[in-house]
Amino acid sequence: MPNCPNCNSKDVVKNGFIHNGNQNHKCKACGRQFVEAPRQKLISEETKALIDKLLLEKIPLAGIARVCDVSETWLQNYVNRKYEAIPQQVNVSAKKKED
Numbered sequence: 519m520p521n522c523p524n525c526n527s528k529d530v531v532k533n534g535f536i537h538n539g540n541q542n543h544k545c546k547a548c549g550r551q552f553v554e555a556p557r558q559k560l561i562s563e564e565t566k567a568l569i570d571k572l573l574l575e576k577i578p579l580a581g582i583a584r585v586c587d588v589s590e591t592w593l594q595n596y597v598n599r600k601y602e603a604i605p606q607q608v609n610v611s612a613k614k615k616e617d
């Protein structure tokens with residue numbers, strides 16, 4: 519049984535299933551309901567390459583997620599990571615530290 523993501527309690531019980539069939543849990547300590555880390559589907563390199571292309575076409579993430587059969591959450595994280603990895607060149611003229 520997973521720990522509660524809210525209070526990290528182990529006092530967690532199964533609480534039915536959510537709409538997509540994933541197991542739902544409920545924390546008896548704080549009452550928080552949660553689904554264990556969503557099914558980690560392995561995203562192939564081909565799919566990522568396709569996503570990269572679609573991103574360049576300025577297609578909304580929701581559309582890309584549908585076409586590539588990935589979750590919007592995953593896609594959002596993927597995009598965030600991608601742009602974090604690109605060095606930011608906007609803050610070149612950052613103020614010098616004055617002390």
Ligand SMILES: [Zn+2]
Pocket residue numbers: 522523524525526527545546547548549550
């Ligand atoms: Zn809890």
